[in-house]
Every structure is written in structure tokens, then in C-alpha cells.
Amino acid sequence: MISAIPSDLEAGNPAIVTRDLMKFYKKNRALNGLDLTVPDGAVYLMVGPNGSGKTTTMKILLDLIRPDSGHAEVFSISPATGGARVRAAIGYVPEGRIPGYEWMQVGLLLRHHSSYYPSWDSDYADSLIKNLEIDLTRKFRKLSKGESRRVQLVMALAHFPPLLLLDEPMDGLDPLARDRVIEILIDYISETSATVLASTHHIAELDKLADHMGVLFEGKLLAQNSREEIHTSLKKYLLQVPEDWDGSPDLSNAVVHRKGTRPETSWEIWGDETYVTEQLKTAGAMVRSVVPLRLEEAAVAILAGKEQE
Amino acid sequence: MMQTLTAKASPSPAGILSANIRNLVTRYLWELLLFGLIMVVYHLIALRNDGFSERMIGLLFTDGALGSPGTFIFVVITAFWSFRVWTDLPPGERATFLIYPVDRLTHCIIRIMAGALVIIAVFSAAWIMGALLCEIFGPGRSWFSNEAYVGSGWTKSFLGLLNSYLFGSILALSFKKPEIWYVIKLPVGLTALGMSAELLKLHGLRKALTSIFLYPDGLSASFGNLFYTGTGSESLSPFHVFFIWMLILSVGVILSSRIRREE
Numbered sequence: 001m002i003s004a005i006p007s008d009l010e011a012g013n014p015a016i017v018t019r020d021l022m023k024f025y026k027k028n029r030a031l032n033g034l035d036l037t038v039p040d041g042a043v044y045l046m047v048g049p050n051g052s053g054k055t056t057t058m059k060i061l062l063d064l065i066r067p068d069s070g071h072a073e074v075f076s077i078s079p080a081t082g083g084a085r086v087r088a089a090i091g092y093v094p095e096g097r098i099p100g101y102e103w104m105q106v107g108l109l110l111r112h113h114s115s116y117y118p119s120w121d122s123d124y125a126d127s128l129i130k131n132l133e134i135d136l137t138r139k140f141r142k143l144s145k146g147e148s149r150r151v152q153l154v155m156a157l158a159h160f161p162p163l164l165l166l167d168e169p170m171d172g173l174d175p176l177a178r179d180r181v182i183e184i185l186i187d188y189i190s191e192t193s194a195t196v197l198a199s200t201h202h203i204a205e206l207d208k209l210a211d212h213m214g215v216l217f218e219g220k221l222l223a224q225n226s227r228e229e230i231h232t233s234l235k236k237y238l239l240q241v242p243e244d245w246d247g248s249p250d251l252s253n254a255v256v257h258r259k260g261t262r263p264e265t266s267w268e269i270w271g272d273e274t275y276v277t278e279q280l281k282t283a284g285a286m287v288r289s290v291v292p293l294r295l296e297e298a299a300v301a302i303l304a305g306k307e308q309e
Numbered sequence: 310m311m312q313t314l315t316a317k318a319s320p321s322p323a324g325i326l327s328a329n330i331r332n333l334v335t336r337y338l339w340e341l342l343l344f345g346l347i348m349v350v351y352h353l354i355a356l357r358n359d360g361f362s363e364r365m366i367g368l369l370f371t372d373g374a375l376g377s378p379g380t381f382i383f384v385v386i387t388a389f390w391s392f393r394v395w396t397d398l399p400p401g402e403r404a405t406f407l408i409y410p411v412d413r414l415t416h417c418i419i420r421i422m423a424g425a426l427v428i429i430a431v432f433s434a435a436w437i438m439g440a441l442l443c444e445i446f447g448p449g450r451s452w453f454s455n456e457a458y459v460g461s462g463w464t465k466s467f468l469g470l471l472n473s474y475l476f477g478s479i480l481a482l483s484f485k486k487p488e489i490w491y492v493i494k495l496p497v498g499l500t501a502l503g504m505s506a507e508l509l510k511l512h513g514l515r516k517a518l519t520s521i522f523l524y525p526d527g528l529s530a531s532f533g534n535l536f537y538t539g540t541g542s543e544s545l546s547p548f549h550v551f552f553i554w555m556l557i558l559s560v561g562v563i564l565s566s567r568i569r570r571e572e
Contacts, residue, residue, distance in 0.1 A: 062407075062408055064572040066569065094405075100398040117320065118319070118321075
């Protein structure tokens with residue numbers, strides 16, 4: 001029998017590890033035993049619907065909030081005990097705006113921000129400002145969502161952190177700005193080997209960058225794996241099956257999602273293609289085609305499969 | 310161009326302090342100028358009412374006019390300023406402040422120090438301005454020719470104002486809603502009322518308002534007096550009483566800085 005799609009990831013040298021992380025906001029459960037593993041140097045996409053715990057996870061990694069139980073480590077340091085050291089290693093693009101500093105002109109805000117980072121590189125910041133067409137004289141609160149995102153990106157990158165936490169980094173950006181941001185991130189990652197943990201609803205936008213993906217649902221990881229493994233092992237099988245066909249018992253754990261009406265149906269299944277095909281044929285199905293899934297399709301299939309349960 | 314990743318150095322406390330001072334001065338420049346102006350005007354009114362006498366000049370600049378009801382306004386201003394330091398960053402909305410690579414307690418204390426230095430600078434500048442105005446408007450009876458100096462009255466006044474600032478800071482760090490800071494700061498409001506009553510020559514009202522919570526010399530003196538009475542240690546000088554209260558309030562600031570909220 002094939003095992004289910006894995007939700008734990010082996011990494012020899014992880015940049016981020018969380019184990020059995022639980023977090024409640026009053027009676028609402030935000031995290032439900034989260035076991036996240038982000039390998040060093042990876043670009044890890046954290047995908048999930050609203051309220052699945054993506055922002056809460058990032059806030060715990062920054063020690064802005066503390067988990068109710070479980071533990072987290074960033075570069076082998078616990079944020080709870082070494083919060084300042086952890087934050088020095090992180091460039092953070094928050095989901096929302098930046099209360100407390102929005103009255104500032106962008107230039108003043110960047111100057112204030114740079115005072116906290118001895119590694120701040122003014123030349124690099126200037127090149128980002130130019131590239132992203134940021135007006136330094138405007139007040140931050142007057143900026144549109146996309147404009148404020150660009151400023152936040154400069155704030156996150158210009159001190160050369162080895163870890164980027166990007167919470168919906170493409171939110172509000174126009175297509176041109178999106179392309180520029182992707183280019184900037186690609187340059188940054190290729191030249192610094194930084195680790196990136198990014199949350200997004202729009203996987204396609206970060207598809208070029210990502211080499212790992214984790215799918216969150218109700219505070220728990222449904223799956224996490226490398227892009228390569230997902231591409232190799234999670235596939236869509238287009239099947240022609242008898243009216244009363246109920247699948248192969250050997251594949252019951254491995255079926256991620258099924259849709260369509262008989263006799264034509266398509267199933268997304270985790271496992272070795274040859275073995276899966278053989279099992280389907282043995283069970284009486286005709287396999288018409290097998291298609292590997294893009295990251296976005298994989299995430300949608302995993303989430304849709306969860307809702308089918 | 311890009312550099313390779315290196316171990317991340319910590320920011321220097323002096324750098325963070327100057328960044329926060331710059332932040333506060335830029336944000337509240339007009340309010341700070343107003344505070345300074347109030348102090349200068351206070352000096353001028355006091356001097357004009359007293360005919361620019363040497364007694365008043367001495368009282369203002371060597372003894373800080375301690376006990377004069379007009380000085381209550383500086384207690385109110387200082388407490389108000391302590392709230393302004395945190396108005397943009399109330400508890401629960403400090404994520405942007407707290408993501409910086411500085412220990413949470415250290416960061417809060419540095420910001421409080423920045424606020425204290427700013428208000429001390431404003432009051433000192435206004436005080437010097439008042440002295441210069443005396444020099445200009447009080448020929449023959451000037452501050453400089455009287456060889457005036459910063460007397461013990463001012464030392465107590467500044468310590469008293471610092472205590473008021475620390476007390477306000479504790480409220481601002483402890484309670485989420487700025488409205489609560491002001492509501493709980495009722496004693497300061499009463500002080501202001503007491504001052505108004507005094508200015509309007511309603512002595513009965515002032516006595517009624519201030520005697521409930523406050524020693525007539527103002528909030529700081531009230532704290533001092535409470536402590537004085539509480540310990541029964543009559544051998545302590547007022548300076549020691551203020552100093553002891555400053556230590557107690559500093560511990561309060563540290564404890565309230567450590568309160569964690571969902572940010």
C-alpha cells in the first residue's frame with residue numbers, strides 16, 4: 001500500500017524548524033501542532049486559505065507572539081530566548097501596513113529603519129529605490145498598498161538578512177512591479193543564498209522562485225515537500241472507469257483528490273507513477289493520461305481533497 | 310553591489326536612542342514648541358504680575374517656584390508627553406516597533422529615555438529663554454547679575470516632573486487604549502483643575518480638589534508626601550523622597566515594559 005502524501009520533511013541543515021506548535025487566540029485555534037521544516041537556502045512557499053496560520057507562524061518566528069505549546073527555532077536559536085539575534089537575521093515584509101510609523105515620509109522611515117541595522121547598505125537601498133520607483137518624499141500613509149509593499153521590500157532586503165519572511169509579498173502589486181520584485185528576489189537569493197519563507201494565496205506569482213512548498217489548513221500542515229518531489233510524485237490521472245468503480249484499495253491513502261463523473265474521472269494521486277498506474281489498471285480503470293502538477297495545481301488539489309473528506 | 314552574508318551585528322544603543330529622539334522630535338515638533346512656549350509665557354506672566362522683582366526672579370530661576378500653583382501645568386505637560394511618546398505605538402499595535410533586532414525591554418527603555426531627554430531639552434531651553442527675557446525686560450534686576458544658579462528647588466521640580474513622566478509611561482505601557490491612559494491619569498486632571506481654581510482665586514475649590522488626592526504642591530510632591538507619610542520616616546529630605554519615588558517608578562517602568570501582548 002502506498003503511503004499518504006508526507007507532511008514531514010527531512011532536512012540536514014534546516015533554517016527554520018517548528019515542532020508541535022500550538023497557538024490559540026482566545027478560543028480560536030490558529031495553529032494545531034505545526035511541524036514546519038524549511039531547509040537552509042530553500043525558497044519555501046507556505047500556502048493555505050485565510051486563517052490557516054501562515055501569519056501566526058511568522059509572528060512566532062519573530063517572537064512577536066509566543067506559542068501556547070511546542071517550540072520553534074531559527075538557525076538553531078529559539079526566538080523566545082534569542083529574539084533580538086533572530087530578528088537581526090530576518091528581513092520581514094508584513095502582511096498589513098506598519099502602524100506607528102505611517103506618519104513618516106518614506107525617506108525618513110528608511111533612515112529610521114537603517115539605524116537598527118549596522119549591515120544596512122545604502123548603495124543597495126538606493127538601487128532598490130530606483131528600480132522600484134519609490135518616491136522618498138511621500139508620506140507612508142498616503143501610499144497605495146502596492147507602493148507600501150515596495151517600500152517594505154527595501155526595508156527587508158537592504159540589511160542583507162540571511163532569512164526573508166515574506167507575508168503576501170505580491171499583494172497589491174501591479175504586473176510590472178510584480179516582475180521587478182521577482183527579479184530583485186531572484187538576484188538577492190542567487191547572490192546571497194538566503195532562505196525565504198513566503199506565504200501567498202497566489203502561488204503562480206512565486207512559482208518561479210519556489211523550490212519547496214507546504215500546504216496549511218486549520219493550523220496544520222497537510223503536506224510539505226520539495227518542488228522536484230511534488231513534480232515527480234503527485235500526478236493527475238485521467239481515468240475511464242466502470243459505473244460502480246470505487247478505486248484501488250492499495251491507493252486509498254495516496255489519493256489526494258478526485259473529481260469528475262463516471263465514466264470519465266480524474267484523480268490526483270501521490271506515489272510512483274508506474275506502481276500507481278499498475279494498481280489502477282488492476283482495479284479495472286483505464287488510464288488515459290498522466291500529467292504532473294504545477295505547484296499551484298498541487299496546492300489546490302491537496303486543499304480540495306481535504307475539503308472532500 | 311551585494312555583499313555576502315555575514316554574522317549580523319547588533320545595533321548600538323546610542324544609535325537607537327538618537328533614532329528615537331529624531332523620531333519624536335520630527336513627529337511632535339509643534340507640540341514641543343508649544344510646551345516650551347507655555348513655559349516661557351508662564352515666566353513672563355509671573356514676572357509681570359510681580360513687577361519683575363528680584364524675589365520673583367529668584368523664585369523662578371533658583372527655586373523653580375516650587376509650590377506655586379502655576380507649576381502644576383508642567384506636571385500635566387510632562388504626563389501628557391509621556392503618553393505622546395507611545396500614542397502611535399499602544400500595546401498590541403507595536404509589531405513594527407518590536408520587529409527590530411533589539412531586546413524588547415531594552416528597546417522600550419531606550420524609547421522612554423529618548424522621550425525624557427526630549428522634554429528635558431525643551432524645558433531647559435525654555436528656562437534659559439525665560440532667563441534671557443529677564444535679562445532683557447528686567448534691567449538692573451537680571452538673573453545673571455543676581456548670580457542666580459539652578460537651586461535645589463529646580464532639582465526637586467525636575468525630579469518631580471521626571472516622576473510624573475515615569476508614572477505616565479507605566480500607564481502607556483500597561484493599558485491598551487490611550488483613552489484609559491487619560492482616564493486613569495485623573496489625578497493629573499485634578500491637579501490641573503486645582504491649578505485653574507487657584508488661578509481663578511477659587512481657593513475653596515482648589516483645596517477641595519487637591520486635598521482628596523493631592524498634596525497642594527502638585528502630583529510629584531503628592532507622591533513624595535504619601536511616601537513620606539507612609540514610611541513615617543521624617544528624617545528623609547524632600548529630595549530623598551522624590552529620589553526614592555523615582556526608583557520605585559523606574560521599577561514600574563521595567564515591569565510594565567515586560568508585559569507581552571498579542572501583536
